Amino acid sequence: MTTQELLRRANAAKHSAAFAESARKDALLRSMAASLRQARGEILAANAQDLDAARGQIGEVMLDRLRLTDERIEGMAAGLEQVAQLPDPVGKVLRRIERPNGLKIEKVAVPLGVIAIIYESRPNVTADAAALCLKAGSACVLRGGKEAIRSNRAIVAALRAGAQQAGFDPDLICLVEDTSRASATELMRAEGQIDLLIPRGGAGLIRACVENATVPCIETGTGICHIYVDASADPEMAVRILFNAKTSRPSVCNAAEDCLVHQAIAPVFLPLAAQKLEQAGVELRLDPGAAKIISGKPADAHDFDTEFLDYILGVKVVRDLDEAIAHIAAHSTPHSEAIVTQDEAAAERFCREVDSAAVYVNASTRFTDGGEFGLGCEMGISTQKIGARGPMGLEEITTYKYVIRGSGQIR
């Protein structure tokens, strides 16, 4: 099926979700979960084929991302059921205004319509993204990576069967089977047929969206995150936070890539931090100031603008808080940044002046996540300022409209 035909179908189906009551949408998600569990055999078989085809083509980390197991399929099904339990974002009255002329104005949360998601190898995103879109009252158009195409086909077949069993139009969940770059570009330019496009992937995909998209996009997931260790920091706490932010999961966007250290604390902090990080296999890339205190590779011209997503950390000694803030403004993506400090004035300045989606005082940047923020779920982490910023939950994938009730008012 062409992408155009797929988009036509998703648009024809969208009202099936948009106008459904909460209880029916939740039954839909539970039916999709049951169907997913039932199709476990088919999904695992398809995934085995994907793994066979990918072996030798991609590395072990990527293979592991691609791999499905009984447990991961159960995780997807349980995820659908969890989304069913979240409050319905649709229909919420965000604001009520009554005007002197008697007009009653309500600002009401409403579904977007059709949400397209371009993502990469992890096939569990297929179920997660579908669940969030449907709960938010929108149809979804899913375009995963080519490595996962057989797995995604099997998952989508199960989800569609579940939707049909619950009395919904299965075209609420559409998979783009063409995984070429051309199909991604086609989605980016499908004006009037896609209400929101969410690219989830590397810098190249995000860049392509910025350049080519004529449909509304929310960019996600590029994170050059900083930990700034202030003069007044508790060195032990600073080491603990930095170590967690760098090493607990280096491949994710909220992992720290760079550490900025106030010159006054650098001689104490850096040796402590270096010892712990090196034990965990973290390679340090040092600016000249840091290189005077600890040993490591000298940072090159690009290191402070690179999202390593690996056991690598840029380290720089700064004169003061101003230099830290200026460095972050120049090099951050801007996703998440943390200050470690005991000085309340420094913390407040950092919070006010650092212009990133999430700004932390004395906590790890790894908390930038819909679940950790208490949103119950997450469609991705927006690094733009318009539309949504930071973790995107269900509210962030709806829009609103004004409903105005009168009795014949004219202007």
Next chain:
Amino acid sequence: MTTQELLRRANAAKHSAAFAESARKDALLRSMAASLRQARGEILAANAQDLDAARGQIGEVMLDRLRLTDERIEGMAAGLEQVAQLPDPVGKVLRRIERPNGLKIEKVAVPLGVIAIIYESRPNVTADAAALCLKAGSACVLRGGKEAIRSNRAIVAALRAGAQQAGFDPDLICLVEDTSRASATELMRAEGQIDLLIPRGGAGLIRACVENATVPCIETGTGICHIYVDASADPEMAVRILFNAKTSRPSVCNAAEDCLVHQAIAPVFLPLAAQKLEQAGVELRLDPGAAKIISGKPADAHDFDTEFLDYILGVKVVRDLDEAIAHIAAHSTPHSEAIVTQDEAAAERFCREVDSAAVYVNASTRFTDGGEFGLGCEMGISTQKIGARGPMGLEEITTYKYVIRGSGQIR
């Protein structure tokens, strides 16, 4: 000065507004108002030159839009003072979350940074837009039309002098003096230097933004607005609302362009409406159903997709509410639509199923306006679903960030 240099200056100046307290920003706006009143002579002289240059080039309506008078300058100054009195959108805590691990999360409204506005001939937009951006804590880059360049230069000089007198960086208010299409395109592609671009103008400008922009945009102001007269409508009320929506100010985006009439009421309603509209000089473009009942020009293939902005109205008889909703979905921009009805179920279906920024029951579409909605001001009317929808007040030209305060939490 090149546009690049201008953008550099606006970015260097932005913190001057972003970190200012409310009282200082309000003093800034009052100082700009005083400076504008003081510069009345220079502004009128510059405007006279603009008018001289434009005479013969543009029509009388456009000349009137371009014209400044003592009264209009006083209106601009008073507008600045009114914005000073509005509540400050910056710093408002939109949501507080306390997590079981002790993290305290605040979602806080913050300035966007640099807002660029591309607009056309009315020079008063220059002062209005600057006031809103500055109050929202952002620097502004203004690119008006070429007809108004001398007036805009004089207005911006006065605003900048007022800013300087109030102790602010005058580069908070930057005017792009190059009014070529190239300068507009340059703004559309100034990634990293513009946080929000608002095109205010005709369909061509909006189209150019969709095609070319790599910076975040909010499209405004295209309005193919519909009045649907339901079977159960009070015919007198329907005529009053339609007449107002069409004729009170045909050149604005919230004016009605098309009237859809339920077949059951068409024989009663259409003759009443036609008589009143024709008295006001409105030309009717009729579908075959309407042409059986009243006289007028037959509608051609494009009429129902045209924003006339003139004394012209498309008229179509529909079988039922479903056909009205489907017609609106196919032809609306989608800006504002109204149903006139006494049937509550029809009203509720219309409100739910019509996917436009503003949906009215028994009121004129002309109320889609920041002032009329009680927002106190307006930067334009967004016709997109992401970022802002409908009238954009101060809140809609800010963004937010998450500030998370911890005591050493790691994940």
